[in-house]
Amino acid sequence: MRRRPSILPTTVPIVFAASIASFTTAATADRELHRRDGAAPLVVERVAATNAGVQATVVSEGLRFERLVPWDRVASIDPDETGRLEVGIERGIEKGTLVWRGRSRMNRGDAVLAQAAFDSAFEAGIQPGSELGSIAIEGLVRAAIAAGDGSRVLGEAMLVSEFPVGVVEPSRFPRGERLVDPVTGLVISVPPVAEDGDRSRMLEWFRRVPAPDARASLRRSLFARLVDGSGPPEESGANLADGERFLLRLTELDAEDAARRERTRRALLAAAADAPVWKNAWIRFFAGRGTLARETDPELRMRGVLDLIHVIALESSAPPVLRRASLRLAVETLRDLGRSESAAILESILIAERADDALPENLP
Numbered sequence: 001m002r003r004r005p006s007i008l009p010t011t012v013p014i015v016f017a018a019s020i021a022s023f024t025t026a027a028t029a030d031r032e033l034h035r036r037d038g039a040a041p042l043v044v045e046r047v048a049a050t051n052a053g054v055q056a057t058v059v060s061e062g063l064r065f066e067r068l069v070p071w072d073r074v075a076s077i078d079p080d081e082t083g084r085l086e087v088g089i090e091r092g093i094e095k096g097t098l099v100w101r102g103r104s105r106m107n108r109g110d111a112v113l114a115q116a117a118f119d120s121a122f123e124a125g126i127q128p129g130s131e132l133g134s135i136a137i138e139g140l141v142r143a144a145i146a147a148g149d150g151s152r153v154l155g156e157a158m159l160v161s162e163f164p165v166g167v168v169e170p171s172r173f174p175r176g177e178r179l180v181d182p183v184t185g186l187v188i189s190v191p192p193v194a195e196d197g198d199r200s201r202m203l204e205w206f207r208r209v210p211a212p213d214a215r216a217s218l219r220r221s222l223f224a225r226l227v228d229g230s231g232p233p234e235e236s237g238a239n240l241a242d243g244e245r246f247l248l249r250l251t252e253l254d255a256e257d258a259a260r261r262e263r264t265r266r267a268l269l270a271a272a273a274d275a276p277v278w279k280n281a282w283i284r285f286f287a288g289r290g291t292l293a294r295e296t297d298p299e300l301r302m303r304g305v306l307d308l309i310h311v312i313a314l315e316s317s318a319p320p321v322l323r324r325a326s327l328r329l330a331v332e333t334l335r336d337l338g339r340s341e342s343a344a345i346l347e348s349i350l351i352a353e354r355a356d357d358a359l360p361e362n363l364p
Contacts, residue, residue, distance in 0.1 A: 034075040036100055042067070047077060049088030052131045053096075071096030071132055072103060072172075095124050099132050102139045107175050111146035114139060128209045134163060135172050141187060142176050148320035150190040151198045155205025157190035158223055161243070162216050181278070184243035188278040189319050191285070192226035192247075199227055215241060222247035226286065229293055231255045250282065253290035261290060281318040284310040285326055292333055301337065305330050312349070324353055 032041040033056055045064060046057040053070040054077070071092050079085055102117030118139045126132045137156050144153040161180060181188045194202070202224070211217040221233065222244060232251040240248065252264040265287050272280045284307045291304030308326035311318050327350040334343035 031078045031080065033069060033077045035069065035073050036075045037073070039073070042069070044077070047086055047089065049086060049092050054089065054092070072100040072135060095121060095126050095132055098124055099126070099135050099139070102143075103135065103172055106139055106142055106146075106173055109146075109175075111143040115143035115147070118143065128159065134167055138163075138173070138179070141179065141190065142173055145179075145189045145319075150319050151193055151195045151321040152201070153190060154192065154194060154198055154202035154223070154227065157187040158202070158220055159205060159209055160187055161185050161219070162212055181243075181276070184246050184279075185241070186243050186246070188276075191282050191319055191322055192223045193285070193321050193325050194227045195321065195324075202227065215244065219244050219247065222251055225251045225254075229254050229289065246279075250286045253286045254293065255290075256294070258294070261294065265290075277314060277317045278319070281311050281314055281322050284308070285322045288326065289329060292329055298337055301333055305333050305337075312346070320353070324350065327353060 031044055033044045033047065033054065034041045042056060043059045044056045045059050048055045050068070053068050054074055056067050056069060058065055058067045074093055074096055076093065077085060077089060098117055098121040102114045102121065105111075105114035105117060118136045121132065121136045122128075126136055128134075128137060137159050140156050141153045141160055144150055144156075150157070177189075179187050179189070206220055206224075211220055218236070218240075222236075225231065225233065226247065230251075231254040232248060236244075236248050249264055249268055253261055253268070255261050255264070268283045268287065272283045275283070288304045288307030288311070291300055291307065295301055295304065308330045311322050311326040312330070315323075327346055331343045331346045331350060334340070334346065
């Protein structure tokens with residue numbers, strides 16, 4: 001009787017090879033991308049560094065799909081089978097960590113340390129036009145507003161106003177207030193008022209990040225004119241959007257022509273009655289500042305002081321930089337007008353507003 005040939009010699013290598021292939025697939029599939037903010041890790045097959053984050057092939061329940069994970073959401077990635085990370089991954093995570101650190105600090109209310117982290121992110125080479133850059137710029141603006149130093153981020157606030165719709169709202173800062181007014185597109189807590197060194201910092205941001213279009217260029221120009229108090233441009237163009245139209249009207253409060261200033265003042269104050277509080281504060285401040293800068297008549301100058309007192313009376317509803325600037329100008333003018341007692345009262349408010357602020361040179 002002839003014996004049937006054994007199949008063992010051929011089946012063993014096949015089974016062994018299949019086992020190796022299965023082990024290799026499992027090992028590859030077990031590579032994980034670890035995410036921040038309590039998010040579950042992702043099992044990944046392939047990863048690649050991009051400007052916006054990690055482009056990953058994710059494996060889940062036997063399916064494979066592509067997913068982009070922003071850099072500030074990536075805590076770490078397991079090395080590949082050779083024990084290495086793909087090109088650009090390590091550097092991207094380093095930059096993302098700085099932004100995540102600033103974002104986390106801001107969300108827990110630590111504006112000072114948040115600002116330091118965002119500054120470090122730009123020092124590390126983050127580009128303003130990138131995804132990380134937009135988060136860091138927004139973070140700098142939020143940190144400065146929280147610290148009462150909105151004038152420090154004039155340039156950054158203008159960049160935020162230029163972000164495409166949806167970049168800021170909804171925000172990466174869920175505990176933060178709304179930054180951008182939906183009608184004008186302006187950052188409402190950062191009026192164009194500069195303190196020491198703020199103007200040069202603003203212009204440096206404008207130089208570093210070119211305006212994306214003609215509208216943004218005009219807005220920057222009007223913003224800078226308000227910072228300088230240099231009055232309206234000779235030509236402003238037609239069909240202006242709400243934000244540019246509002247800024248243009250404010251620059252007219254610094255016009256050399258007294259009749260033009262008065263017409264604009266009356267129109268803006270009439271509109272302010274139904275305007276949001278932030279817009280009311282901006283109008284009153286620039287109306288008062290323009291009057292004090294251009295008028296010599298004591299009665300008109302006193303009217304300018306009263307405009308500034310309206311800003312002061314808004315208390316926390318007005319940006320701190322506007323309150324401080326209003327107090328300084330009002331104190332200086334009241335002393336010039338010989339109303340030293342009233343000036344002393346406002347001076348005491350100024351000292352309480354920010355004790356470490358330097359008072360004007362003509363104040364004791």
